[in-house]
Amino acid sequence: xxxxxxxxxxxxxxxxxxxxxxxxxxxxxxxxxxxxxxxxxxxxxxxxxxxxxxxxxxxxxxxxxxxxxxxxxxxxxxxxxxxxxxxxxxxxxxxxxxxxxxxxxxxxxxxxxxxxxxxxxxxxxxxxxxxxxxxxxxxxxxxxxxxxxxxxxxxxxxxxxxxxxxxxxxxxxxx
Amino acid sequence: xxxxxxxxxxxxxxxxxxxxxxxxxxxxxxxxxxxxxxxxxxxxxxxxxxxxxxxxxxxxxxxxxxxxxxxxxxxxxxxxxxxxxxxxxxxxxxxxxxxxxxxxxxxxxxxxxxxxxxxxxxxxxxxxxxxxxxxxxxxxxxxxxxxxxxxxxxxxxxxxxxxxxxxxxxxxxx
Ligand SMILES: [Zn+2]
Numbered sequence: 001x002x003x004x005x006x007x008x009x010x011x012x013x014x015x016x017x018x019x020x021x022x023x024x025x026x027x028x029x030x031x032x033x034x035x036x037x038x039x040x041x042x043x044x045x046x047x048x049x050x051x052x053x054x055x056x057x058x059x060x061x062x063x064x065x066x067x068x069x070x071x072x073x074x075x076x077x078x079x080x081x082x083x084x085x086x087x088x089x090x091x092x093x094x095x096x097x098x099x100x101x102x103x104x105x106x107x108x109x110x111x112x113x114x115x116x117x118x119x120x121x122x123x124x125x126x127x128x129x130x131x132x133x134x135x136x137x138x139x140x141x142x143x144x145x146x147x148x149x150x151x152x153x154x155x156x157x158x159x160x161x162x163x164x165x166x167x168x169x170x171x172x173x174x175x
Numbered sequence: 176x177x178x179x180x181x182x183x184x185x186x187x188x189x190x191x192x193x194x195x196x197x198x199x200x201x202x203x204x205x206x207x208x209x210x211x212x213x214x215x216x217x218x219x220x221x222x223x224x225x226x227x228x229x230x231x232x233x234x235x236x237x238x239x240x241x242x243x244x245x246x247x248x249x250x251x252x253x254x255x256x257x258x259x260x261x262x263x264x265x266x267x268x269x270x271x272x273x274x275x276x277x278x279x280x281x282x283x284x285x286x287x288x289x290x291x292x293x294x295x296x297x298x299x300x301x302x303x304x305x306x307x308x309x310x311x312x313x314x315x316x317x318x319x320x321x322x323x324x325x326x327x328x329x330x331x332x333x334x335x336x337x338x339x340x341x342x343x344x345x346x347x348x349x
Contacts, residue, residue, distance in 0.1 A: 047349035
């Protein structure tokens with residue numbers, strides 16, 4: 001096990017699109033263990049994507065279980081994840097292990113369902129919301145060469161969203 | 176030794192101010208740090224952190240031509256500053272309601288008493304001439320916790336007839 005070096009923007013490799021994983025083998029599992037150790041070594045890191053350590057494969061790890069009182073799936077290894085459905089919009093503050101000394105507000109889907117392989121290569125389906133869903137979307141962006149900097153909203157946008165969505169939110173039916 | 180200045184420019188808004196100022200500073204070998212610009216009631220107002228090797232008169236002289244051409248008043252202060260001094264806001268608060276005198280003072284005063292350190296504040300007047308509405312958005316640090324601020328906001332909404340909302344920033348680091 002090893003803590004890997006994290007690429008830091010403006011490293012152009014962070015803008016690269018990652019390739020699907022073909023097979024899950026021991027080498028891949030060893031890499032995933034290192035990736036997880038790297039995530040846990042960073043301060044407050046709740047997720048990491050393989051391209052952040054210069055491995056351009058579609059793998060992300062998310063674990064938001066350290067946050068109190070929120071629904072979550074614990075430690076999640078997502079291989080070749082695909083978001084199947086997404087609903088709602090919520091603005092939250094994000095930072096990135098690859099973007100030191102800057103945080104900003106980003107709009108994300110509030111609830112998502114996704115398909116991904118687990119570490120045995122089995123196809124899994126997850127349904128998630130809130131902080132965990134935001135974390136997965138942040139990490140999956142890395143697979144597309146996107147950073148939260150590509151999705152910043154201004155303070156004014158946050159406010160508009162909040163004020164004008166209020167009536168709609170109160171009449172929407174639970175899906 | 177890097178020297179930092181705060182340049183404040185105020186004037187009637189017109190296209191090309193930011194570009195004109197930035198070019199004058201670049202030509203004078205200044206570096207720009209953090210900056211904020213707003214259009215307030217048709218006026219342009221900006222604050223720029225500027226890094227410059229010389230003294231205040233030289234910086235003022237550098238901005239004289241563009242200020243004159245664009246009708247800007249320019250003010251320069253030497254500041255103790257540096258980059259990478261961000262403070263992370265842990266709450267964001269929005270308040271709105273019918274506009275009336277004293278609302279900003281009431282809201283910010285009550286929040287300050289409950290421990291809020293305001294990092295960013297933006298207020299606006301919308302609605303119509305007859306029925307103006309007041310809209311405020313702020314980011315800050317809840318020095319005594321978000322619950323203290325929530326209870327103040329509840330009181331304000333009840334007693335002052337404003338809509339108030341607080342969101343805790345659940346910083347996602349990934
Ligand atoms: Zn990231």
